[in-house]
Amino acid sequence: MNPGLKLILMIILVLEISFIENLSLNVIIIIICLIYLLKKRPSSKQLVGLFLGPLIPAVGIFLSQMFYGNGGSLLAGVFATRIYAYVFLGACFTFSTNMTDLMKALEQSFHVPAKFVYGILSAFNLLPKVIQQIKVIRTASLMRGVKINFWSPKIYFKAILSALQWSQNLAEAMESHGFVEDQPRSQYHPIRLTQRDWSQFFAILVVFQGLVLILNSKFL
Amino acid sequence: MNNNRDHWSLRNIILITLIAIFCGVIFWGTGFLYTGLTLILTPFGLAPLANDILMGVWCMAGPLAGMVIKVPGSAFLGEFLGSAVEVFLGGQWGASAFISGLVQGIGSELGFTLTGYKHYNWLGITASVITTTIVTFGWDMIRNGYNHYDLGLLSLLFITRLVSTFIFSGIITVLVSKLLTRSSREE
Structure with missing residues (x-):
């Protein structure tokens, strides 16, 4: 499916399950997502992460709802499984989409201006440099005997100084390579939004609404 | 500060994104803190409090971007992209x-x-702190079932979140922007 459309679908589903307090719904979503994810052949490390990552928050919210909530264990179960449903829905997106394709889809099919698409993409390419720079900032202040923490304004100040300089350099570099803001661009790697994408999108939504209707009328 | 900071130029978009990435990476390092806090609070049934304690930290990219690039929408974009860093880093x-x-x-x-x-x-910052607290709290009322708690616990969670947001998204953001103003004056 077109990555942009897939993201919109995921957001709709996540928002919708946030408003429906139904244990079976969450469990069914988790199972369907798991089947989809297994088809994508994730590594065992990814799978373990999927199950263990949300475990602590899920147990935490379960006990909290048991102790202080007014809905008992059933509702506690709803909120615990909801966390898993979020993570699994999110993983269905991340495991099957690469971010460059997502940004290109947003540009080509959803009319996000090119300066946003390429500006954001180019900045995200500096991610490893950003990680390195934060180490440099921390080490530099350690050399002067100052431990800099996430609550120190200085770390953000120095980070923004780097960001100011880098953004200028990057923008100039892009412009010198022929990037012109607000000008139409041709596509080397077109990403299509096909009729098939749209029919899949609506089919999933319709099936999901049916599921919600059935579950709400029979159980819970 | 700088004259060039008041429209959606390529450079400003990159700048907002970079600020978001820097914040995202700094918060990435605090992931252990969230897990630790949740673990400690779980036996008391207070695990959600960990969210509220750290909320201000997670919401810093927005007001920081808003203060540096004074364009409508910059705070939204900064905060949104800050969360995208987590997706990129595989959170x-x-x-x-x-x-x-x-x-x-x-x-x-x-x-x-x-x-x-x-x-x-x-x-502006205080207004942003208050709206951030209210909007994110409203979302947690629905998403994390805060609406099933009694008023006492709700107040505890709300006040904790407000204080956290005020410290990080408020005080620290203002301090950082003061440092930035001072440095641009000294140039």
């Missing part, structure tokens, strides 16, 4: 971090909107 929440980013972004931005994008000072 435990996966793409569902986009949703939190949307909610937090709307919260951060609203404060500047309500003050008419004219008050890039304590007034």
Whole structure:
């Protein structure tokens, strides 16, 4: 499916399950997502992460709802499984989409201006440099005997100084390579939004609404 | 500060994104803190409090971007992209971090909107702190079932979140922007 459309679908589903307090719904979503994810052949490390990552928050919210909530264990179960449903829905997106394709889809099919698409993409390419720079900032202040923490304004100040300089350099570099803001661009790697994408999108939504209707009328 | 900071230029978009990435990476290092806090609070049934304690830290990218690049929408974009860093780095929440980013972004931005994008000072920041707290708390009422708690616990969670947001998204953001103003004057 077109990555942009897939993201919109995921957001709709996540928002919708946030408003429906139904244990079976969450469990069914988790199972369907798991089947989809297994088809994508994730590594065992990814799978373990999927199950263990949300475990602590899920147990935490379960006990909290048991102790202080007014809905008992059933509702506690709803909120615990909801966390898993979020993570699994999110993983269905991340495991099957690469971010460059997502940004290109947003540009080509959803009319996000090119300066946003390429500006954001180019900045995200500096991610490893950003990680390195934060180490440099921390080490530099350690050399002067100052431990800099996430609550120190200085770390953000120095980070923004780097960001100011880098953004200028990057923008100039892009412009010198022929990037012109607000000008139409041709596509080397077109990403299509096909009729098939749209029919899949609506089919999933319709099936999901049916599921919600059935579950709400029979159980819970 | 700089004259060039008042429109959506390529450079400003890159700048907002970089600020978001820097914040995202700094918060990435605090992931252990969230897990630790949740673990400690779980036996008391207070695990959600960990969210509220750290909320201010997670919501810093928005007001920081809003203060540096004074364009309507910059706080939203900064906060939203800050959450995207987690998706890129492969965080435990996966793409569902986009949703939190949307909610937090709307919260951060609203404060500047309500003050008419004219008050890039304590007034704007305080408004942003309040809207961030209310919007994200409203979301947790639904998402994490806060609406099933009694008033006592709700107040504890709300006040904790307000204080956290005020310290990180408020005080620290203002301190950082003061440092920036001073440095640009000394240039």
